[in-house]
Amino acid sequence: MEKFQVHILGCGSALPTRHHLPSSQVVSLRGKLFMVDCGEGTQLQCRKSHLKFANLNHIFLSHLHGDHCFGLVGLISTFGLQGRTSDLHVYGPVGLKAAMQPQLDFFCQGIPYTVVMHEVSTKQSEVVFADRSVSVTTIPLKHRVPCCGYLFREAQSLPHIKRDMIDYLKIPHYAINNIKEGEGWTTEDGKFFAHERLVTPAEPARAYAYLSDTIYLPENAKLVKGVDLLFHESTFLDKDKTRAKQTFHSTAKQAAEFAKQADAKSLMLGHYSSRYDDDQLFLEEAKSVFDNAILANEGLVVEV
Amino acid sequence: MEKFQVHILGCGSALPTRHHLPSSQVVSLRGKLFMVDCGEGTQLQCRKSHLKFANLNHIFLSHLHGDHCFGLVGLISTFGLQGRTSDLHVYGPVGLKAAMQPQLDFFCQGIPYTVVMHEVSTKQSEVVFADRSVSVTTIPLKHRVPCCGYLFREAQSLPHIKRDMIDYLKIPHYAINNIKEGEGWTTEDGKFFAHERLVTPAEPARAYAYLSDTIYLPENAKLVKGVDLLFHESTFLDKDKTRAKQTFHSTAKQAAEFAKQADAKSLMLGHYSSRYDDDQLFLEEAKSVFDNAILANEGLVVEV
Numbered sequence: 001m002e003k004f005q006v007h008i009l010g011c012g013s014a015l016p017t018r019h020h021l022p023s024s025q026v027v028s029l030r031g032k033l034f035m036v037d038c039g040e041g042t043q044l045q046c047r048k049s050h051l052k053f054a055n056l057n058h059i060f061l062s063h064l065h066g067d068h069c070f071g072l073v074g075l076i077s078t079f080g081l082q083g084r085t086s087d088l089h090v091y092g093p094v095g096l097k098a099a100m101q102p103q104l105d106f107f108c109q110g111i112p113y114t115v116v117m118h119e120v121s122t123k124q125s126e127v128v129f130a131d132r133s134v135s136v137t138t139i140p141l142k143h144r145v146p147c148c149g150y151l152f153r154e155a156q157s158l159p160h161i162k163r164d165m166i167d168y169l170k171i172p173h174y175a176i177n178n179i180k181e182g183e184g185w186t187t188e189d190g191k192f193f194a195h196e197r198l199v200t201p202a203e204p205a206r207a208y209a210y211l212s213d214t215i216y217l218p219e220n221a222k223l224v225k226g227v228d229l230l231f232h233e234s235t236f237l238d239k240d241k242t243r244a245k246q247t248f249h250s251t252a253k254q255a256a257e258f259a260k261q262a263d264a265k266s267l268m269l270g271h272y273s274s275r276y277d278d279d280q281l282f283l284e285e286a287k288s289v290f291d292n293a294i295l296a297n298e299g300l301v302v303e304v
Numbered sequence: 305m306e307k308f309q310v311h312i313l314g315c316g317s318a319l320p321t322r323h324h325l326p327s328s329q330v331v332s333l334r335g336k337l338f339m340v341d342c343g344e345g346t347q348l349q350c351r352k353s354h355l356k357f358a359n360l361n362h363i364f365l366s367h368l369h370g371d372h373c374f375g376l377v378g379l380i381s382t383f384g385l386q387g388r389t390s391d392l393h394v395y396g397p398v399g400l401k402a403a404m405q406p407q408l409d410f411f412c413q414g415i416p417y418t419v420v421m422h423e424v425s426t427k428q429s430e431v432v433f434a435d436r437s438v439s440v441t442t443i444p445l446k447h448r449v450p451c452c453g454y455l456f457r458e459a460q461s462l463p464h465i466k467r468d469m470i471d472y473l474k475i476p477h478y479a480i481n482n483i484k485e486g487e488g489w490t491t492e493d494g495k496f497f498a499h500e501r502l503v504t505p506a507e508p509a510r511a512y513a514y515l516s517d518t519i520y521l522p523e524n525a526k527l528v529k530g531v532d533l534l535f536h537e538s539t540f541l542d543k544d545k546t547r548a549k550q551t552f553h554s555t556a557k558q559a560a561e562f563a564k565q566a567d568a569k570s571l572m573l574g575h576y577s578s579r580y581d582d583d584q585l586f587l588e589e590a591k592s593v594f595d596n597a598i599l600a601n602e603g604l605v606v607e608v
Contacts, residue, residue: 014382014385015382015385015386016347016348016351016382017351018348018351018352021348040344040345040347040348040374040375040378041344041345041348043320043344044320044322044325044344044345047320047321047322048322064410064411065411066377066378066381066411070344070377070378070381070411071344073370073374074344074370074374077370077374078318078319078320081318081319082319095410098410099410099411102406102407103406103407106368106399106402106403107368107369107370107374107403
């Protein structure tokens with residue numbers, strides 16, 4: 001199976017601390033990098049993670065609060081200094097252009113590449129990017145400003161050819177692709193072999209959902225049903241659930257309840273409020289509801 | 305003597321590396337903090353240095369290149385989240401408002417304090433701030449965009465009273481301040497004691513100059529004559545002096561020559577280009593011209 005990883009660059013919330021940086025992650029799939037959120041310091045975290053900027057062409061912002069986007073203009077500027085020439089696509093809620101264009105106009109005049117900004121819907125789920133390897137779909141979230149999550153689903157791989165059958169039936173090389181795509185094979189003496197006899201099924205396509213920042217929204221569970229890895233913000237603990245609701249955030253317990261309803265295979269917590277000293281409290285709370293949970297942490301790389 | 309320190313938060317140049325962060329320093333004098341430049345990640349470095357944000361009311365930007373100011377909006381935003389109420393004064397070249405106001409308008413609506421922006425002259429030296437403790441004067445620099453350095457000079461302390469003379473002459477408490485300010489004393493029997501016999505001189509006022517980014521400008525030496533500590537950018541080594549000139553930067557050798565001409569007591573190098581692997585090369589080059597040189601480094605605290 002090809003690599004499908006999530007690199008955690010920052011998983012704190014609005015107030016950066018000595019333990020956590022503001023939000024940023026990089027999804028790495030089949031050699032391509034997709035950034036989700038870009039808080040202050042993201043470019044430095046990228047370097048520490050030895051991620052190759054050249055493989056990053058798409059950045060997805062959940063919303064336009066500073067702790068999710070203050071690193072963007074620095075990153076764009078650095079790409080310019082490095083002589084980047086390929087387009088950079090930035091996706092984010094309505095307001096993206098109003099927030100970013102003045103900064104680009106002032107600080108990034110004359111960079112040798114184009115920044116293409118895409119304002120996406122935060123009201124309904126829509127596919128905002130797709131290529132041969134992956135599709136990226138927005139998940140509507142509810143926060144104090146327009147906000148969406150992103151679902152990364154790898155493209156379904158073709159099934160594996162059964163090499164021994166191919167050799168036995170002397171199937172020529174040119175026919176292999178058609179068989180992978182679903183056809184069967186008829187031998188010279190007219191015997192038909194169904195597609196299913198010639199292949200073994202491909203691994204199921206994997207998916208990663210990033211949901212931050214948001215109030216607890218159980219109705220979203222169906223949109224990320226069966227996801228292999230779910231990142232759900234857990235800014236607060238259950239004892240502060242009133243504060244969570246007031247500020248349009250979630251608790252660790254709510255993140256776990258969401259994971260359960262979504263039938264997620266695993267849950268990653270993050271976006272921790274600076275008010276708590278011990279991240280383990282988030283984990284304990286989540287595990288009481290959904291056992292397969294882990295804590296995001298700067299430098300962590302998770303296999304989807 | 306009261307503390308007069310420079311905290312190095314970042315001393316790299318435009319491209320951040322795993323070794324150096326973009327430019328920022330904090331000058332600490334008599335309990336007050338003055339920030340010079342504010343590259344991306346500055347607020348995190350402040351926290352690491354245990355500097356108290358509440359004591360920071362003045363930020364001086366040398367110029368409006370991203371590696372000197374991309375941390376500002378994040379810092380301003382964080383102050384807002386922390387409930388700051390006192391004014392924050394930001395000084396910088398013409399363009400400061402055009403560069404920063406759109407970001408404040410978008411990201412810092414409703415912060416509970418006022419950001420006062422002061423555009424300063426980069427053509428001539430002028431006092432831009434002064435209180436009982438310190439004055440801050442611009443030093444015109446030559447870079448690709450309007451740019452100035454800043455000279456921090458502590459206010460001259462009053463001389464020390466000679467306690468034994470005071471006791472011997474039975475000088476009353478109420479007269480002490482006048483004597484410190486320059487008066488003498490006449491005893492009841494009409495004998496006059498001159499000011500100089502009643503006091504020992506105060507320590508000379510100390511000064512720190514921050515000069516970055518700039519081409520080598522020996523004519524500026526007179527403006528920082530005799531400074532206790534001089535920070536002079538040394539983006540390049542002498543072997544790349546042509547490149548230094550082209551990009552309006554200096555070499556370590558030029559920084560040292562400047563320090564010599566300015567009769568600086570000590571020199572601190574910084575703003576190292578990411579092209580060099582070993583900072584010691586800057587130090588060796590500078591020391592061949594001016595011996596009392598040190599290297600800036602993140603986390604370093606220098607007594608002026």
